[in-house]
Amino acid sequence: MEIRAAEPADATALEPLFTQWGHPLEPGDVTVQVRRWRDTPRAKLRVAVIDGEIAGMAAIAAVPRLGEVGYSAKLTGLVVGDRHRRRGVGRALLDDVTALAANWGCDRIELTSSRIRDAAHAFYVALGYRETSAEQARYVRAL
Template sequence: MEIRHALGTDAPAVTTLLAELGYPDNDETDVRGRLERWARHPEGAAFVAEADGKVVGVVAVVAIPLLERPGSGGRIVALVVDETRRGSGVGRELVAAAEAEALRLGCDTMEVTSSRHRTAAHAFYRARGYEDRCEQSARFIRPLTA
C-alpha cells in the first residue's frame, strides 16, 4: 500500500468513497475540482491510500492558525476507507500521514469530528489516542448565505 498526495485524477474513486461516508450527492467533476484545490492549499493536504493500483482510502487535513496561543491546530476534515478494506490498517496509515503533515505545518494538536452514530469510527480514533471532549465544548454550525 502507498500513501500519496491526492490528484484530480483520483476523483472517481474519491467520489465513491465519499458516498460510502454518507455523502452520495457528490459529482466527480466537483470532487476533481476540490482535490485540485486541496493540492494547492498552502496549509493543508489530501492524501489517498492506493493498493494494487486502486484508491482504497482518503484523508484531508488542514492546519488552523490559533489566536489564543502560538502555533496551529490540525484538523482531519474527512477520512474514509473502502468498506472492504476497513480493519486492515489503511485508516491507521492515512491518519499517520495526516498527523505527519500537521506536524510539518507546525501543529501541536489534532482534532477530528465524527457523527455520533459512527461508533466504530469513535473506537478507531480512541485507539489512536484521540479523546472525545464534547462535554468540554459545543460545536455550533450556521449556514452562510450571500
Template sequence: MKVANTMQISAATEADTECLSVLLGEIEHYYGGEPVPGDPEQIRSALFSDRPVATVLLARDGDTVLGLASYTFLWPAAGAESSLYLKELYVRSNARRGGVARALMAELRSVATASGCSRIEWTADTDNPSALAFYKALGVEPKGGKVFYRSAL
C-alpha cells in the first residue's frame, strides 16, 4: 500500500481505545505472541486517566490507522534535562515502506523539541533487522554501554 499524501499524525484520544486495542494485538502477534487485542479498560487507564503513563501518536490516512508511536518522558536525561522515550513504533504491514515510520519519528522529534527534551531514546530488538536498518537509515547509530534489565512483578 502506498501511503497517500493525506497522512495525518495526531495524539490518540479516548475515542481511539478500540483501535488501540486491535493495534496492541497486532503488535503482540508481530513479536511472536497470540494476536489477542489489548484490554480496553487498561488502555483507558494507561492513556486517558488523571495520570497517564504514556502518549500515543497515530498516523492515519483518512479513517484508516496506519501505525503508532507510543512514548513517555524520562528524567533525568543529561543533568537535569528530560528525554522523550519511544517505547513502541509500529506500522501496520500493509502500510510499511510508505513513509509512515519516518513521519512518526519526525513528529516525535517535534514533540521532544517543543517539550524541551535534550534527546530521544529507544531500544530495538537485535533480531529485528528491518527496524535496525530503518534506524540506521535515519542516521542514528546504536549506543553501547548499557545492559537492559527487566524484573517481573
C-alpha cells in the first residue's frame, strides 16, 4: 500500500469515495477540492493506493487554537472504499496524517463523525480517540 498526496488526476477515482462517504460531488468539484487541499498550507488530502487503485482518502488541516497555545489538527474526512475495508487502509491513512500533524506542531487531532457511523466510532476509540461530545456542544451556521 502506498500513501501519497492526492492529485487532480485522481479526481475520477475519488468520486466513488465521496459518494460512499455520503458527500457526492460533481466531477469538476472533486478536482477543485483536490487542488484546494493541495494548495492550502498545513492542509493535505492523502490517498491510499493498492495495486494502482485508490482505496481510501483522508483530509487533515492544522488549526491554531486561541484559548491556549498550540495547534490542533482537524481530520475533516476519512473514507475507505467498500472493497478495501477491514484491511488496514483506514489505520494506514490515520498513521500518515497523524505524522503530518505532528510535523506541523499539532498536539492533538480532532474530528467529528455522524452519530449513525457506529463502526467508525469503534474504530476511532480502538485507535485511542476519546469521545468528547458530552463536554462540548457543536453549532453550525450556514453562510
